[in-house]
Amino acid sequence: MFSTLMLAAMLAQSGKPVSAEEIRAIDLTVFPNGSGLPRGKGTAVRGAALYKEKCAECHNEKGEGREQQYPRLVGGIGSLATAEPVKTVGSYWPHATTVFDYIRRAMPYETPRSLSADEVYSITAVLLYWNGIIGENDELNEKTLPRVKMPNREGFVPDSRPHQKTKR
Amino acid sequence: MSIRERRRWLALAASFAVSACSRKPGTNEGAAKPASTLTMRPYGERSPYEKVQRDARESTKSVGVGSSRTPLHELEGTITPSALHFERHHAGVPVIDPAAHSLVIHGLVRKALRFSLAELKRLPSVSRLHFIECSGNGGGELAGSAGADASRSHGLLSNSEWTGVRLKILLEAAGPEAGAKWMIAEGADACRMARSIPLTKALDDALIAYGQNGEALRPEQGYPLRLLLPGWEGNASIKWLHRLHIAAEPAMGNQETAHYTDLHPTGKASIFTFEMEANSVITRPSGSQKLAGPGAYEITGLAWSGRGKVARVEVSLDGGESWQAASLDEPVLAKAATRFRYAFKWSGAPTVIASRCIDETGYVQPAREEIIAARGPNSTYHYNGIKRWMIKQDGSVTHV
Numbered sequence: 001m002f003s004t005l006m007l008a009a010m011l012a013q014s015g016k017p018v019s020a021e022e023i024r025a026i027d028l029t030v031f032p033n034g035s036g037l038p039r040g041k042g043t044a045v046r047g048a049a050l051y052k053e054k055c056a057e058c059h060n061e062k063g064e065g066r067e068q069q070y071p072r073l074v075g076g077i078g079s080l081a082t083a084e085p086v087k088t089v090g091s092y093w094p095h096a097t098t099v100f101d102y103i104r105r106a107m108p109y110e111t112p113r114s115l116s117a118d119e120v121y122s123i124t125a126v127l128l129y130w131n132g133i134i135g136e137n138d139e140l141n142e143k144t145l146p147r148v149k150m151p152n153r154e155g156f157v158p159d160s161r162p163h164q165k166t167k168r
Numbered sequence: 169m170s171i172r173e174r175r176r177w178l179a180l181a182a183s184f185a186v187s188a189c190s191r192k193p194g195t196n197e198g199a200a201k202p203a204s205t206l207t208m209r210p211y212g213e214r215s216p217y218e219k220v221q222r223d224a225r226e227s228t229k230s231v232g233v234g235s236s237r238t239p240l241h242e243l244e245g246t247i248t249p250s251a252l253h254f255e256r257h258h259a260g261v262p263v264i265d266p267a268a269h270s271l272v273i274h275g276l277v278r279k280a281l282r283f284s285l286a287e288l289k290r291l292p293s294v295s296r297l298h299f300i301e302c303s304g305n306g307g308g309e310l311a312g313s314a315g316a317d318a319s320r321s322h323g324l325l326s327n328s329e330w331t332g333v334r335l336k337i338l339l340e341a342a343g344p345e346a347g348a349k350w351m352i353a354e355g356a357d358a359c360r361m362a363r364s365i366p367l368t369k370a371l372d373d374a375l376i377a378y379g380q381n382g383e384a385l386r387p388e389q390g391y392p393l394r395l396l397l398p399g400w401e402g403n404a405s406i407k408w409l410h411r412l413h414i415a416a417e418p419a420m421g422n423q424e425t426a427h428y429t430d431l432h433p434t435g436k437a438s439i440f441t442f443e444m445e446a447n448s449v450i451t452r453p454s455g456s457q458k459l460a461g462p463g464a465y466e467i468t469g470l471a472w473s474g475r476g477k478v479a480r481v482e483v484s485l486d487g488g489e490s491w492q493a494a495s496l497d498e499p500v501l502a503k504a505a506t507r508f509r510y511a512f513k514w515s516g517a518p519t520v521i522a523s524r525c526i527d528e529t530g531y532v533q534p535a536r537e538e539i540i541a542a543r544g545p546n547s548t549y550h551y552n553g554i555k556r557w558m559i560k561q562d563g564s565v566t567h568v
Binding site: 007010011013014015016017018020022023026027028029030031032033058069070080081083085087089092093094095097098101102105106109110112113155156157158159160161162163164165166167 | 227228230233258259272274279280281282283284287288290291292337338341342352354358359360362410411413415417419420421422425426429431433434435436437438439440441442443445528529530531532534538539542543546550
């Protein structure tokens with residue numbers, strides 16, 4: 001066992017301070033309250049053109065998805081309680097901020113993090129528009145995006161397991 | 169050693185080599201003589217007669233989205249050889265130079281810190297045996313398309329010795345501020361895979377691991393650094409770890425909302441269902457294998473629980489009507505795979521065998537029907553139903 005003193009001494013030798021600037025350069029997290037969103041703006045009108053150029057190849061013309069698991073991004077609203085639930089950005093994702101966060105960090109698949117903030121807002125807008133969640137000319141920016149109410153906002157409940165009596 | 173002495177040793181060594189080579193290689197005559205030239209390799213390989221491999225699948229045309237499964241039915245003991253550890257990637261396997269890699273801890277902390285690999289390895293470390301299981305393991309069983317062998321039914325489970333620094337030490341150095349309740353862990357893979365983890369788990373038994381089965385992590389397991397959350401769904405143990413963001417709230421990212429949530433028939437889905445519940449599978453005799461004929465056999469398999477130690481494993485020889493206790497190989501460790509064994513005599517009649525795990529919390533591994541009753545057929549993840557195998561009259565074993 002290491003004494004607390006020894007451990008403190010070891011820790012003092014390792015772990016360098018990181019500046020706020022360095023953190024800004026790598027921080028991609030966006031929270032549901034909008035914290036972490038960069039300044040910028042976009043609408044579905046601009047997003048439709050960008051989507052066609054950068055996303056349609058894999059996710060199809062209007063987010064229908066393609067065979068071989070290129071996920072569907074549009075539709076399925078109202079299907080979750082049926083025998084054949086369709087989980088998409090529109091039907092399942094509880095927060096609009098997640099759409100921005102995920103596209104910014106991970107898409108387009110071959111060139112992630114190549115889109116500007118305005119481009120990500122625009123493409124987020126077109127996906128929400130095709131899902132009937134916002135209007136074609138509604139502007140998304142760091143203030144309006146967290147206020148978008150997703151259809152499945154109240155759809156998640158805490159872990160209810162174990163589904164049987166245990167000693168814990 | 170002088171140059172002359174060195175030459176003498178080299179000459180001697182060469183004469184040994186010549187005499188060894190003068191025998192016919194590749195035959196089995198004489199026990200003491202080398203049978204092949206495959207000796208003294210700087211990095212060893214298995215016998216050319218051994219062919220066991222993972223069942224690897226790309227799920228899209230875009231390379232890097234897919235999984236490979238551990239061939240549990242072809243392995244012994246409890247340790248998964250690193251080369252056979254299951255994989256699930258969402259954007260391929262990055263090639264990372266460890267000298268250029270670091271871990272940043274920031275957010276709701278008094279001091280944001282960056283740790284290099286060298287700095288981390290200098291801190292007190294621990295080695296522990298733990299399983300990692302993808303919460304999609306058994307998803308096919310739930311959906312009603314039972315896996316034909318133990319790889320296809322349960323192969324998103326592997327068990328390794330992991331070496332690393334307790335995350336608690338690093339977090340205490342950074343000093344979480346009042347209100348800090350979550351930690352967003354992010355990997356350096358192309359999609360920057362991220363998960364929100366309750367800080368209570370991070371401060372409990374989480375490891376920042378750099379070692380796997382005695383050597384560095386395999387690239388597919390997160391080289392050079394991964395998070396390890398013992399007993400929790402594998403997706404949360406972020407690979408290629410480079411950033412820990414301490415926060416008051418979860419990020420509600422794609423991987424914890426769109427995926428890895430369990431949809432119930434009500435249309436509501438359980439979120440943050442981290443613990444992998446008690447589970448087990450018979451690996452021998454199991455699907456794709458064949459018994460040579462009636463007689464005595466050992467039933468063996470693996471059992472595990474994300475809530476602690478395996479307390480008991482029971483085996484059924486009548487499809488789940490009656491159960492008998494199996495013996496457990498020592499050591500039985502918390503949140504680690506445990507091997508069970510049970511001797512039985514096969515009469516030659518069709519027989520349905522099954523196993524169930526009971527963990528130290530008293531939880532009993534349920535039947536598929538119980539899981540469907542509790543959360544419906546579309547819950548996709550965290551399936552741990554009892555797996556049955558049918559031994560047919562000709563000795564061949566199939567899924568039921």
